[in-house]
């Protein structure tokens with residue numbers, strides 16, 4: 001069976017790997033072990049805008065207060081997770097990659113930086129492929145992606161550099177289809193980024209390249225859907241995604257490709273300002289689609305046969321669906337009306353199993369010998385579960401961007417289908433259901449290793465709604481209690497940690513840390529991740545009493561988690577993994 005997913009995979013393991021793991025000297029193999037990732041759950045200043053602190057999460061708090069030597073924080077951002085610098089906040093992709101792989105891997109953002117800096121990008125096959133389009137009419141070069149400095153899915157400075165590089169190499173016509181962010185950066189910052197974009201395009205125009213914004217919209221409403229919902233995977237050797245909110249992608253197709261949207265303007269600044277004024281209920285994340293038109297009302301940049309198209313996002317999960325719409329002849333998710341024959345290229349290859357897209361500008365990170373492969377090869381029976389929004393996190397990202405199971409005989413993957421609404425409307429999300437199936441898996445006595453992700457802190461955190469975040473965090477706390485009680489019952493071991501911060505700070509702040517206020521005196525919400533380190537707690541009746549955190553790794557990061565949980569599963573970790581956090 002073919003496996004479908006998102007992100008680049010198809011990693012060929014090195015030929016001669018000794019997959020055998022030595023037994024841990026004091027921790028017994030076969031003790032049921034729970035690893036719970038609290039998505040978007042940082043350890044941050046305890047004030048009124050720390051949603052976790054305000055929610056009074058008693059169970060999780062008790063892990064810290066009750067066993068200080070078995071609780072610590074770890075770094076979850078910047079160079080600790082393979083991002084270019086410590087000015088980069090963490091995110092789910094890089095966090096789960098690090099925890100699954102036990103190593104710090106240079107991630108997409110850095111790989112693109114290097115390829116641009118060295119100009120290797122311009123000498124590779126992907127770039128030659130798009131270049132072929134420029135010298136025959138119409139020959140327009142289109143760029144589609146997220147316009148911000150978030151550094152999670154894309155970075156505007158990379159697009160600016162790339163556009164410059166294209167113009168210098170003979171490109172005469174550029175059209176940008178830009179998505180407003182407000183999720184990996186401040187809400188309302190779209191104006192700033194599009195102003196910068198319009199200025200850069202003007203410079204290109206002066207240099208003889210006709211460069212303009214052609215369409216746009218908010219990332220959560222236009223184009224960037226993610227994770228097609230999966231079915232239960234118990235019986236299949238395949239992470240299988242079936243239903244997504246294709247309406248989001250269809251709106252993008254209509255605006256970017258067909259040049260159709262209810263909102264038409266003559267430039268992007270006018271578009272964003274007018275839409276935000278006319279629809280005060282909207283924001284950068286959910287901005288309706290718009291199209292830029294000329295003085296006759298005709299769209300300035302629909303995508304035509306013979307054009308070249310680059311998606312400039314490096315992260316895969318939210319551009320796989322659009323890539324399918326461009327690349328697949330047989331495509332039934334929505335009516336494309338017109339399917340232009342274009343030279344289509346991703347910033348990276350987003351799915352290595354699907355070879356999607358076929359052409360790309362930069363090779364994706366190579367993530368070899370992940371913990372999951374070692375563990376299944378040593379007979380560890382694994383149960384991985386989350387809800388749709390984070391299901392790929394505990395499977396695909398965890399396994400080094402591999403779409404399928406590592407070993408059908410040793411793994412069960414279960415997805416709980418997420419609600420389809422802004423998550424401040426249903427902040428409990430599916431935490432209770434995840435806890436219930438995890439509890440069953442723990443009590444079953446069948447599984448050695450139960451791995452879950454609770455999405456609430458992150459998904460509700462991104463809405464900027466502090467009230468909803470309180471419910472989200474309290475729900476997570478209850479879910480953790482259900483699972484810890486089950487671990488207690490079976491004499492097991494647990495590790496509770498997180499992938500990056502989010503709910504731990506719900507206010508934008510000045511340099512001194514004081515919350516910023518709008519003109520009406522309301523605190524301006526923070527919708528993005530935070531730079532906070534994340535908690536890591538271990539315990540459970542199965543953990544020998546002398547085991548605790550060592551104190552000689554104060555700046556350890558998420559990649560150190562891997563050797564640690566391999567120990568908790570009763571094994572020594574591979575020698576080249578980042579060191580364990582434990583002493584015994």
Ligand SMILES: O=C(O)[C@H](O)COP(=O)(O)O
Nearest residue numbers: 091092093152183184458
């Ligand atoms: O895609 C998203 O929702 C955000 O850009 C990042 O959130 P995540 O890294 O937690 O998925």
Ligand SMILES: [Mn+2]
Nearest residue numbers: 039040092499
């Ligand atoms: Mn996350």
Ligand SMILES: [Mn+2]
Nearest residue numbers: 040458459462
């Ligand atoms: Mn997030």
